[in-house]
Amino acid sequence: MSDKVILVFSGKRKSGKDYVTGLLQERLGKANCDLLRLSGPLKKQFAKDHQLDYDKLLDASEYKEKYRAAMIKWGEDMRLANPAYFCNLAIADASTSASVWVITDARRKTDMDYFNKHFNKVLSVRVVCDDTIRIQRGWVFTANVDDAESECNLDDYAHNIIIRNDGNQHELEMQFQSLMERIREM
């Protein structure tokens, strides 16, 4: 079993998962820390099958939101056949030399089970944020998305670390310091 440190991030839409994991990678350095997106291979295949723009599905765009419900459904069908499908593809693409892998977008208990089964040093990190701030960042409640498994399956998970990302940079910095400390201890 690899002794890489695996940080499995999750959080609601617009809580700031990409923002926080991007900052973390900056702090640790790209050579030491690779970002793994479970939704990466999902979006790539979905774009190919449906003649869509893969790059536009990756960023925080309206385009992505337009196709989110269909992508969730498609991904769930794939996961039903093999819950490890996207996790396997994500790690196959990851940097083997990085000592820290940051999974940016876990959504399901099966994702957590996968990393806990295959790695020793795993921490789950939940990014949280008030709904008022999520709305300011462009979040609009969408039925069949925000109340579905994709957004809610990890709500009751016993996360190791909670990061509050309401936009207070000082508060975020303090939390980063203790997260970096936890990583060093591992």
Ligand SMILES: Nc1ncnc2c1ncn2[C@@H]1O[C@H](COP(=O)(O)OP(=O)(O)OP(=O)(O)O)[C@@H](O)[C@H]1O
């Ligand atoms: N602490 C912060 N300070 C400033 N801007 C932030 C902060 N956190 C997030 N944002 C901004 O809010 C928007 C949403 O953040 P981000 O894309 O990281 O969320 P997400 O949880 O990855 O969302 P999604 O699940 O929809 O991809 C982005 O434009 C991002 O730059």
Ligand SMILES: C[C@@](O)(CCOP(=O)(O)O)CC(=O)O
């Ligand atoms: C389809 C899906 O992967 C979209 C994720 O997009 P994002 O991480 O919010 O950019 C969500 C899911 O896997 O259920």
